Each structure stands twice: as C-alpha cells, then as structure tokens.
Amino acid sequence: MKVVAVILSIILLLSGCSGVQSALDAQGHSAIVLRDLIILIIAACVAVWIAVMVVLAWSLLRRRDPEDGNVRRSERHMTIWVSGAVAATVLIISGLTIASFRTTHDLDGTGSPELTIRVRGQQWWWQFIYEDTDPARSFQTANELHIPVGKEIRVRLESVDVIHSFWVPSLAGKLDLIPGRENVLTFRAERPGVYRGQCAEFCGLQHSHMAFFVIAEDEDSYRQWAAAQQGNGLEPSEAEAGAGKAVFMAKQCAACHTIRGTAASGTTGPDLTHVGSRGTIAAGLLENTRGSIAAWIADPQTLKPGNNMPIVPLTADELRQLAAYMESLK
Amino acid sequence: MLLLQIGLLTAALVVAVIVGWAREPRQYRADPPVSAALDGLRLMLNDIGGAPPEVYFAMDEPYERTAYDLSQGKRLYSWFGCPSCHGEGEGGRGPSFLDGWWLYGPSMVSIAASIRDGRPHGMPAFRDKMTIDEIWQLAGYVKSIGAYSARTTAPSRNDDRHTRPSENRAPAVKFFNEGPIPVHPEQGPSS
Numbered sequence: 001m002k003v004v005a006v007i008l009s010i011i012l013l014l015s016g017c018s019g020v021q022s023a024l025d026a027q028g029h030s031a032i033v034l035r036d037l038i039i040l041i042i043a044a045c046v047a048v049w050i051a052v053m054v055v056l057a058w059s060l061l062r063r064r065d066p067e068d069g070n071v072r073r074s075e076r077h078m079t080i081w082v083s084g085a086v087a088a089t090v091l092i093i094s095g096l097t098i099a100s101f102r103t104t105h106d107l108d109g110t111g112s113p114e115l116t117i118r119v120r121g122q123q124w125w126w127q128f129i130y131e132d133t134d135p136a137r138s139f140q141t142a143n144e145l146h147i148p149v150g151k152e153i154r155v156r157l158e159s160v161d162v163i164h165s166f167w168v169p170s171l172a173g174k175l176d177l178i179p180g181r182e183n184v185l186t187f188r189a190e191r192p193g194v195y196r197g198q199c200a201e202f203c204g205l206q207h208s209h210m211a212f213f214v215i216a217e218d219e220d221s222y223r224q225w226a227a228a229q230q231g232n233g234l235e236p237s238e239a240e241a242g243a244g245k246a247v248f249m250a251k252q253c254a255a256c257h258t259i260r261g262t263a264a265s266g267t268t269g270p271d272l273t274h275v276g277s278r279g280t281i282a283a284g285l286l287e288n289t290r291g292s293i294a295a296w297i298a299d300p301q302t303l304k305p306g307n308n309m310p311i312v313p314l315t316a317d318e319l320r321q322l323a324a325y326m327e328s329l330k
Numbered sequence: 331m332l333l334l335q336i337g338l339l340t341a342a343l344v345v346a347v348i349v350g351w352a353r354e355p356r357q358y359r360a361d362p363p364v365s366a367a368l369d370g371l372r373l374m375l376n377d378i379g380g381a382p383p384e385v386y387f388a389m390d391e392p393y394e395r396t397a398y399d400l401s402q403g404k405r406l407y408s409w410f411g412c413p414s415c416h417g418e419g420e421g422g423r424g425p426s427f428l429d430g431w432w433l434y435g436p437s438m439v440s441i442a443a444s445i446r447d448g449r450p451h452g453m454p455a456f457r458d459k460m461t462i463d464e465i466w467q468l469a470g471y472v473k474s475i476g477a478y479s480a481r482t483t484a485p486s487r488n489d490d491r492h493t494r495p496s497e498n499r500a501p502a503v504k505f506f507n508e509g510p511i512p513v514h515p516e517q518g519p520s521s
Contacts, residue, residue: 180490250458252460252461255410255458299359305359306356306358308402310460310463311359311360311365311461311463313366
C-alpha cells in the first residue's frame with residue numbers, strides 16, 4: 001500500500017515536467033540539445049552508480065577464505081580491476097566532456113537569424129521591440145513574443161533598471177539582461193505552440209509576476225500578426241469605447257502609455273496600441289478580459305503591489321468606458 | 331559552553347527581531363481618500379509657500395522621509411522629462427536645484443504646487459500627467475536634490491555617471507557659494 005502511494009506521488013510530481021513551461025518538454029533546438037545532454041549525463045551516471053554498488057555489494061558479501069595465502073594472485077587481480085576502473089573513469093569523463101562541449105557549441109544554432117527582436121526587461125514586465133529599417137514597419141508589444149516557427153530568432157537583451165533573466169525553458173537556456181550592456185541569444189522553435197517564459201533572476205518584489213508568452217506560429221500567421229501590429233490603434237466603433245478613448249486621453253494614462261495613431265505617446269509603461277489582442281495583462285498576472293482590465297486599472301497596487309502603475313482616480317462610468325476601450329484595441 | 335551558545339543564539343534572535351521591526355515601511359497603495367486629501371494644498375495667496383494638507387502629517391511625511399518614495403521620485407524625475415530643462419539638478423533652460431535658491435521657497439507645498447499647477451516662464455502643469463501621489467513623490471525627490479542639510483534617507487544611486495553630489499550628501503557648498511544663476515534677468519537678480 002505504501003509503495004503504491006509513493007509511486008502515485010512520484011507520478012503526480014512528474015506531471016509537472018510537461019506543459020507550457022518545462023525544460024523537459026523541449027520544443028526548441030537549444031532546449032532539445034540541452035535535454036539530450038542532461039539525459040545522457042544522468043544515464044551515464046546512473047549506470048556508473050549501479051556498477052559501483054554492485055561491486056561494493058559483491059566485495060562486502062563475498063566469502064573470504066582465510067587459508068588462501070596466495071598474495072601474488074590477489075594482487076594481480078587487484079591491478080587489473082583498478083586499471084580497468086581508472087580507464088573507464090577517464091573514458092566516461094572525457095566522453096561527457098566532449099558531449100557537453102559539442103552541445104554548448106550547438107546551442108547558438110546555425111545560419112543567420114531571420115528575425116531580430118529587442119527585449120527590454122523592466123520592473124516588472126517585458127518590452128518586445130520589433131525593429132525595422134522602415135520606422136513605419138517597426139512596432140512594439142509587451143509580454144507576448146510572436147515568432148515564426150522553424151526560423152532562427154535573435155533576441156537582443158537589455159535591461160532598463162536591474163538585472164533580469166530571459167528564460168523560456170521549452171525553447172532555450174536562460175540568459176541575463178544586464179543594465180548598461182547587451183546580451184544576445186539565438187533560438188529556434190521547432191514546433192508551433194505557446195511557451196511560457198519567466199524572469200529567472202530575482203529582480204524585486206514582483207519577480208514572480210514577470211512572465212511572458214512566446215507564441216510560435218507558422219510563417220503565414222506570423223506575417224498576418226505582424227502586419228496587424230504595425231497598424232495604428234483601432235478607432236473605437238462603439239460609443240462606450242469611444243468615451244473610454246476620451247477618458248484615456250484626458251487622464252494620466254496617456255502620459256505613460258502609447259497608443260499609436262492617437263495623442264497618447266508616453267513611453268514609461270507598455271505600449272497599448274494592440275493591448276486587446278494579447279492573451280494576458282500585467283506580465284502574465286491576469287487573463288485579458290474586460291473585467292480583469294477594469295480590475296487592473298481600478299487598483300493595480302492591490303493586484304501587483306509595488307509596480308509602477310498608480311491608481312488613477314476614476315468614476316465608475318469612466319472605468320467601464322476605459323476597460324471597453326482597452327478591450328477594443330485588438 | 332552550551333549556556334554561551336544559547337546566549338549567543340538568543341542575542342542573535344533579539345537583534346534579528348529588532349532589525350526586522352525597524353524595517354522601513356513602504357506604502358505602495360495610497361488609499362484613494364488619502365490621495366484626494368493630498369490634493370488639498372493650502373497655498374498662500376501668491377502661490378508661494380503655505381501648509382501641506384493635514385493628512386500629510388498624519389502619514390508622517392513619507393515623501394521626504396522614506397527612501398522608497400525618494401527612489402520612486404527619482405524615477406519619475408527622468409520618466410517625466412524633468413532633465414530636459416533642469417538637467418541632473420544643475421539647471422539649464424529651467425532653474426537649478428543645486429544653487430541653494432528656490433524661486434518659490436523650499437517648502438514641499440510650493441514644490442508640489444509648481445509641479446501640479448506649473449509656473450510662469452515655461453514650467454508646465456503636470457496635473458493631467460501624474461497622479462497626486464506621484465507629484466508628492468517627485469516633489470520630495472526634487473527637494474532632496476537641493477537640500478540645505480544632509481539627510482539619512484536617500485534614493486538609490488545613479489547607474490550612470492554622477493554629474494553632481496549624491497542626493498543625501500551635505501549641501502553642495504560649491505554650488506551654493508556660486509549663488510543663483512539668473513534664469514530670467516529681466517525679472518530682477520533672483521528669478
């Protein structure tokens with residue numbers, strides 16, 4: 001009965017190994033080679049451990065014959081065993097070293113990157129800037145990184161305030177964002193999907209609420225998405241959202257947030273031009289619905305204490321209109 | 331020996347409790363009624379000097395006293411473009427904060443009013459750009475730039491090159507001795 005319980009709990013624990021954020025559920029080139037290396041090292045070490053245990057058990061249990069005084073024969077045996085063990089150790093360690101070296105070499109991928117994205121880590125959200133030589137085709141988004149599947153992607157990592165770390169376990173290893181310098185990471189998603197990323201360097205009070213999603217999709221959907229993102233913020237069609245736009249421009253919102261195509265051009269907070277098209281708000285904290293947007297605007301400091309969004313005094317009507325406007329910015 | 335160990339452990343625990351107890355409180359969320367009250371600056375008729383709202387004393391003057399609020403003020407200082415006119419405090423198109431001279435007096439109320447309502451000759455009003463809590467945070471920081479005396483609280487340090495003494499240092503005598511740089515000489519020597 002006890003054994004069954006232990007096995008059940010192990011199975012339960014292992015279920016954490018799959019899903020949107022797991023290094024064992026590798027879906028990107030770098031993550032796959034890293035996972036293979038880990039499996040190889042664990043397999044080799046387990047085999048060595050079992051062999052050592054078997055030899056240890058055998059030497060503890062074997063019957064010694066006190067009459068057997070043939071010292072020379074047992075010394076010869078010992079020499080063979082020790083030399084064999086030393087040779088095996090050298091072989092295994094050099095083998096693992098070579099494998100590790102090859103994996104590291106392989107991490108950077110091959111070929112030139114097809115897409116370069118600037119990533120700016122901020123307390124506590126991710127700014128993704130898709131730069132283009134034509135400024136009209138550059139755009140930026142927050143906490144949601146869309147990439148074409150099967151293509152080499154290069155991210156230029158910068159930090160605005162403290163050290164952060166870019167980590168999408170299913171796609172690649174982690175790399176720090178250091179204030180005052182630029183780190184570069186290349187990766188490639190092998191299969192389409194939604195992969196969760198997370199800041200992996202403690203960066204303050206809301207470090208755990210600094211997540212983002214990587215959406216790997218086929219070339220066509222990616223192009224469609226990018227074309228939509230390049231456009232200006234949609235003009236609200238409903239009266240409620242229209243009133244929300246007026247509130248946004250009149251209140252403090254516009255001083256920190258940009259909505260392209262309007263007077264709002266603040267750069268402190270996330271770009272909201274297409275905020276309605278994103279899956280989550282506040283760096284993966286809440287699902288993106290009209291209700292959660294309203295909750296966030298009404299009291300950001302209770303939902304995510306310490307973040308830089310202030311409580312802007314609004315009436316109930318203004319709040320409802322503002323949430324409708326945010327939702328309409330698809 | 332055991333007694334000594336127990337004694338040391340107890341002493342360490344006591345120190346930990348004291349240090350933990352003395353941790354500076356940070357207020358991330360100002361209650362909306364408190365914020366509304368903070369907006370009630372009681373200015374003199376000439377808009378220079380006056381009294382802060384009562385609630386500011388009830389809050390124990392956090393915007394001048396806590397390092398967290400000063401640090402947030404420092405971030406707001408760059409986020410809202412203050413350096414484009416005031417530099418890193420040494421002035422430029424706008425007046426300096428380092429010369430020991432405050433055109434509208436060194437009180438928090440005056441500084442907060444300058445930010446909220448703007449001032450003649452180019453200082454814009456930030457009423458529609460910042461919430462009143464942010465205006466108080468920024469005012470606390472601006473006041474600390476040109477403080478007449480050293481303080482025990484300080485905002486975080488610059489990541490880039492320092493162009494002036496840190497905010498919590500004793501007054502920048504060098505700048506004070508130089509006297510105010512007249513920004514608008516047509517108004518007289520001091521403004």
